[in-house]
Amino acid sequence: MRRLGTWIPLVGLILGAPLDAMAEIQLGGYKLEGDIEVGSRYYIEEPSKSRKTKFEEYRDMTPGVVLDSLHLRFFSPDESYSAELYGSKWGYEDQNFGLTAERLGLWQFYFEWDQTPKVYSTNSRMLSTETDRGVFRLPTPRPPLFRHNSAPEIDEISTRWDTAKLGFGYSITPDMEVNAEYTRIHKDGDKPFSLAFGGPGGNFLEVLEPVDQTIHDFRLKFSLARENYQIQIGYGLSVFKNEFDRVIADNPCFANAAACGGTDGGAAAPRFGQISLPPDNVAHSFNIAAGVNLPMRTRLTANINYSLRLQNDDFLPHTVNPALAANPDLRLPQDSLNGNVQTVLVNLMATTRPLPKLTLSAKYRYYDMFDVSDVITFNKTVQNDRSITSEARRAGRWDYSKQNAEVGARYQLLPSVTVGTAVGWERWDRNFHREVEDSDEFFAKASVDVTPFDWLLVRGSYRPAFRRIAAYNSRAHSQHTVDEDATAAAQGQSILLRKFDEGERNEQRFDLQVQVTPFDGLSLTPTGSYRYDDYINSRLGLQEETSYSLGMDVTWNPHERVSFSAGYMHEHIDQKMRSRSRPVTGTTTFDFKDFEWVSSIIDSYDTFYAGLKVAIIPRVLEWSSGVNFAYSLGRLNTNNPVTPASGTAAQDASATAQSFPATEDRLIRLDASLRYHFWKQWTATLGYAFESFRKNDWHTDGLRPFMPGITSIWLGDDDRNYTAHIVGLRLGYRF
């Protein structure tokens, strides 16, 4: 089709001449208007297949002819009835299209279809053979590990999401509406995946996860909206189906002590392993909301939402290792979880304007998540299909509730100055499984909006917050999941750790934005923000986080035929954490103070964009161009405050910190096009695009399936650099 389609623009051009004489298209009493654009894309330089991972991450850039866009609108002469068909990139992997029909002010029907590819890798290798979806086999006896480097290449590891949406809305009266919507998301393909076979810290093998998942989402809503009050009732049903419940893969180290050593390749190494995939689940959601307008410009709103999440897929067995499977301690106490999680959300809000210049508001939000799934205790479990653990384990359920409250006021001090202030509170109540059962965070807000002149707007805000806890129980998780003994307690979580999502914290936030429009056609928007989180009383764990951003946006229309926009943003995030290497010998855990290490994780981003549009000859010849540049730098600096020396040589070495090389990536995209209007309804567009991606990331640069000295096997995937030069020609017709 694409070869023949090369001539479509020319044929259309010839046929188009007589169509120019048509002022309006009539079809059986309805009118038709629309536009169609057919384009062709050719590469001057095309990235090779192995370099297309990032280039085609979410799009299909196949060269050739493409129906770029099609938009048709049918409508009755009085415009009371209309239907629209629209879409883009028809026939491509990332195509989308839709159909709507409506009776103006009475009902509306819509259908949408979208395809979104997601490419994970175009340069992986895998020696395992997928004998069935999700089953990966290696030859017996196992080949030397270095053979994985000459494994066949995998053409592409990718999934495609196909989303279909169907909806109907009906206005029973102008005040009363009912809406129904069904969305189906189907995901198909493969994703990088892996299985562990060794003990903790042992070997693993990367394979593929088969993806064939469907989400059915159905929503029904009724709303009644009168001038002074509104009511809304809704129901939602979401069903998740996974056609695959497991992955099985052969262990490359099975009976392979020569390659993997006595630990990973010894007698205990399982022949193969089995891992579970996400189970099917269902969620119901019920919602009722109401709002009422009262005197003094007062509005009260209330919302209650209840949801029920269910999951009851049959468990897989503990292990597929025949040497272990027969152990009576591994008998499952029940076949499935009877998973049942319920959430309740109550939200209340009130705003009032008792005086023309004063607005008061109050909000309260309560969110409760309670897990009433079965609490199951397993006498024994199996580690990576390799060995049976000695302790019993209980799969606890994790409940929490969260409350938020805030009261605020805004006052217009002067016609050009408005100040706002608020105080608020957030409380978490967690069950006994988490280290902090309750925490309270108090915050204040101050804001000011100043418009001293028509051309100047300044918005600033400041928000300090303080989170405090009553107690931190480091043993909480293990106390309720493992039959604890002294050994387990000693090897559990360091009592010096404070997890960042639970521990005490002081936070400061500043935001500032200025909009300057010195004259019509020019707008400048400098903006900045600063945030500092200090995790106080955290001897170990995240210590502090500092981030700031500075940016500017400019929009300039010096002439009605010229528009220019540009912007720049710099963002900086600095996170500091402190940890301690805790080796174990026998049943003794060593807590040497000199085994501590400190890490600074610093990420910075620089983003620049600019665009120019010029009507060279108004409504005849237009120029459009744009550039986007994004650069990120990630640094990970780690050091020991004190040189480790308290352990054995091996323990000292394990505790010794090293900084990692910085990672960076850079994306440049340049677009330019010249659009020519002719014969009133036709357009021809000549375009050029340049795109370049560069990355230095030691995590994946040079990563091969087999790395010398390591018994684990990767896919060896890497987001490689690419450069692309693309030219395109589009022909459009509007009627």
Place this chain on the structure above:
Amino acid sequence: MPGTLWKVVGLVSILLLVPLVGPAQQPPSTPPPAAPAPVPPGIIPPGLPAGYVGAETCKLCHDEQYRKFETTKMGRLFLKHPRNMVERLGCENCHGPGQKHFEAGGGKGIGGMITFAKNDPTPVAVRNDKCTSCHNRGPHMFWKGSPHEARDVACTSCHRLMEHTGHAQLAKGNEIETCGTCHLEKRAAQMRSSHMPLREGKMKCTSCHNPHGTVTPALLKEPSLNDTCFTCHAEKRGPFLWVHAPVNESCANCHDPHGSNHQAMLKMPKPRLCQQCHIESRHPTNPYGRNTGSLKFVLGRSCSSCHVNIHGSNHPSGFAFTR
């Protein structure tokens, strides 16, 4: 490539020759504005409240605006198919009663009309009330008290009503540029290497957020942040046999949904991400480096190479999320 290039050159040449053979393209001329005239008899629809003159009267002077407004959905409803008296008011439903404005001969600021322009002296809250008198249901129900309303952001800051501008009548044609006018940081974040497909046009800001106000922080559409993520990532919803607590409470404990320069939009590279909270004993606690013994813990997917089911596991032996 050369053959392709010649095809392109040939086609461009043909197109450039078209104006020599096609109808001449004349730039349109703008007629001078008509002088105000007395309201012709019968032009004011019967039954309008006192002080209102009807849309056809407005059209006498504001013909261009009328014709552009006619092409919008609201315009078609108000001007051609009003369902009730409010909609029958047409232009004056939003701009206010026009009789004084018309009798004074029109002009900016005359007659107390609401212009919705940037320099309109009408308070933003009053202008917004005009919109919310009808748009007070569905996604607009929680506008009052929402972050944008509380900072006096006008509806017309983001929307253009007087002519058809495409999806949601946005001021800047698409959501990224409209929201990015103020949220420059979020606009820039879509360019990060690990990102959701916003810049590819497959998602929009409103895929997750409702800028008109919601019951959830950060203007998220669903009752919680996790519920918003589960709309598309339902495989993470569970409930699972073995629960990873920070996942249960908030996906944003580990991920930055607007994008990052780390795998899977993580806020920090692994293993450091995990080591923030895991200081038990043995291998989770070591700082690692680039020596051979460290590589399997830091290269590729790092901790997730073994702890694959990190969002939760339904396997009886999945307590460490390795099964």
